[in-house]
Amino acid sequence: MRWTLFIALTLAACSKGPEADLPAIGEARSLAAEWALVNEQSAAGHITSTYTQTMRARLREALQTDLGSLTRPQSDYGNEIRAILATADDASPALLRAHARALKQIEDKLESA
Numbered sequence: 313m314r315w316t317l318f319i320a321l322t323l324a325a326c327s328k329g330p331e332a333d334l335p336a337i338g339e340a341r342s343l344a345a346e347w348a349l350v351n352e353q354s355a356a357g358h359i360t361s362t363y364t365q366t367m368r369a370r371l372r373e374a375l376q377t378d379l380g381s382l383t384r385p386q387s388d389y390g391n392e393i394r395a396i397l398a399t400a401d402d403a404s405p406a407l408l409r410a411h412a413r414a415l416k417q418i419e420d421k422l423e424s425a
Contacts, residue, residue, distance in 0.1 A: 330384060336382055337378075340375055340379075340415055343378070344408050344415065346367075372397060389418045
């Protein structure tokens with residue numbers, strides 16, 4: 313019985329596929345929302361241009377890392393992350409939030425599968 317449980321857990325841990333990408337999808341969604349907030353606060357003059365540029369660079373770097381960690385980079389969620397990376401630094405918060413919502417829908421669908 314112990315061996316069966318061990319093997320089942322090992323196989324589950326090694327599984328590749330969309331479910332394995334859920335952490336990266338969730339993080340990318342959060343990063344897109346954070347980027348929207350940075351752009352919103354920058355447009356309102358609440359944060360400095362240096363801070364804004366630094367945050368955008370770090371957000372892009374984190375998104376690139378998430379994209380690189382996907383087991384299925386040629387998926388709908390991989391394409392969505394690439395679309396976020398392709399946006400202009402000063403993209404509208406609404407556009408970035410739309411990308412975040414799209415990732416949330418994908419995430420919810422994969423979690424319910």
